[in-house]
Amino acid sequence: MSLTGRSIPVVRARETFLSSGDVPVDGVSGLVSASWQRSLAAGVSDLTNVLDRGYVADLDLRSRFVQCALPVIDRLEAELSDLAVSIALTDRNSRVLIRRDNQRLLGGRFDTVFFAPGFNYSEDDVGTNGVGTALASGKAVFITGHEHFAENITVFACAGAPIRDPLTGLIQGVLDLSCLAKDASPFMHSLAQQAARNIEIELRVSGSVHQQAVLERFLRVSRTGRGPVMSLGGDVFMSDTRANQQLLPQEKAYLREIATGLTGLRDSMVLDVELPTGRTARVRPETVTVGAEIAGVVLRVDLTAPEPRPRRAAVKAVGMPEVPGNSTSWRRVTGEILEAASTSTPMVVTGESGTGKLTLITAAHRRTFPTRSLVIVDCRGENPFAHLPATLAAARQPTLVLAHLDELSTDQADLDRTLESLSTDGWLVATMANPNSEGALPDIERLTPDGERLPLDSEREPLGEGPVPPDGHDHARSSRRACGRDPHSELEVVLRHFAGSISVPPLRHRLDDVPQLVSHLLGALAPRRTVACTPGMLRVLLGHDWPGNVAELRDALRTALTRRPVGDLRAEDLPETCFVSGGRRLTPIEAAERTAIVRALIQTGGNRRDAAELVGIARSSLYRKIQAYGIRVGQKLTG
CATH class of the missing domain: 3.40.50.300 (P-loop containing nucleotide triphosphate hydrolases)
Incomplete structure (x- = not known):
């Protein structure tokens, strides 16, 4: 059946799903219907405006991944010079890095839907598409016409194939071929897969000898070891199945920081460390060398090791109502x-x-x-x-x-x-x-x-x-x-x-205590008032890194109580600093500008187009400032 002949069943299946939520039994493939369900579960609801997402101007186009992809993209562009097809390369976060257009008119069409360098096309944000769905499924995909979840990109067809690093097996990005749906061809699917394989070959050829050495040691230690094993070689951090099962994400992040400082130390060293969760781990580093150069480090982690302070009796964990916390x-x-x-x-x-x-x-x-x-x-x-x-x-x-x-x-x-x-x-x-x-x-x-x-x-x-x-x-x-x-x-x-x-x-190391702390602080700040936080506000509180710790949390709640004297507290009642993370110290003018942007985003429910109009700046400038100021207000802000 031609692509044109397929369009009517797909349209019907999409309308049925969007109106009732029922998964169609025919009309679309299982991969597409699964993607529709993920898109709906992720909250992609505004089907005519889901593309208005964050913009990143500072793209890393000198990375090994991009440099290995460029020769393949150049050859593919020459081979497809007579076809109305655009070639795109994205990173592992669905951010478009490169787009090559054979026809200026087609490039203009893609610009109108923000499929351009610096913009995000993840499935969670945009819905079913060649980039986000390839990353979400880990498979090569061919999405055409109304198989897209968002209405305003149903005029396109796209074939996306994930690109994996041969050393780690991890997906590094997606090679995507896109065109108008009326010009689509099934051959785009195989062309995208072949181009992705060619990029993987380039990655393998250019693979660092140092990373290969670290990978080989990591695999050998993981096969023979009994506990979790992790390795760090350059910017590649790996953990085996036991580490993923036995360690929490914050514990793995902490051990990665330790690995950075252990690179180059003697293999006979044994280090007892206390993890952020309170558990004790015994770490044995093994330095990996290539000739006289240090390539990285492999960590053996023992979670059954005795406490590092055997001279002190174990302290019973006791809580105090004045200083609440269950972590x-x-x-x-x-x-x-x-x-x-x-x-x-x-x-x-x-x-x-x-x-x-x-x-x-x-x-x-x-x-x-x-x-x-x-x-x-x-x-x-x-x-x-x-x-x-x-x-x-x-x-x-x-x-x-x-x-x-x-x-x-x-x-x-x-x-x-x-x-x-x-x-x-x-x-x-x-x-x-x-x-x-x-x-x-x-x-x-x-x-x-x-x-x-x-x-x-x-x-x-x-x-x-x-x-x-x-x-x-x-x-x-x-x-x-x-x-x-x-x-x-x-x-x-x-x-x-x-x-x-x-x-x-610090509070960022015990975020599980935030709900209990909030209840305690609200009782102290407003003793005569029955007040609680909405789920939306609690999400913001749990997402903040709290550089000022409990004192900053108290100040934030005090501001929220003042802004909403009656009723439960909502996310928009919090001070604007709760919606930003890290960064340099701002000048008074920059701080005022950041505050205005955060307020506009909160008032518009995270809609960047409306927020840019409200602040009075170009949308492209708004994207850059959101990135520069570390603002974290999204369209999923509710309550």
């Missing part, structure tokens, strides 16, 4: 702090700014010593220990907290002499910035409910003498830190008074 890492930390309090063991509590170090200490003190005094000294103040002896003398076995010990504003010897002279049976605790995530964290930009910018942490005046705020948020950095000096090494004379340290995990 393994958080319950372990609360257990450790309660054990230190019950034994009055002098401890240093470390962690990033805003993680709630002081809140944790205060909760442990109140639970363990409900009748004793809590004395907090801000070490950043002028002469912070002037009244300390008299204060301690008047208290009975107090808990003494030296907040921000690493930002001590006076000579360390003064504090050492003060601690030496103290005669108290109380509990001594100090808070310090985590040495593993030292204060190079970016300042968190905060906004008032009206969108006005508040001062950055580094722009605020240092707190004077007196206790630190109860949220435990560090609002200033010492001049020594700004000059690049290591405050931890300078405090060795003082740290001898402490028996150990406890590290408080």
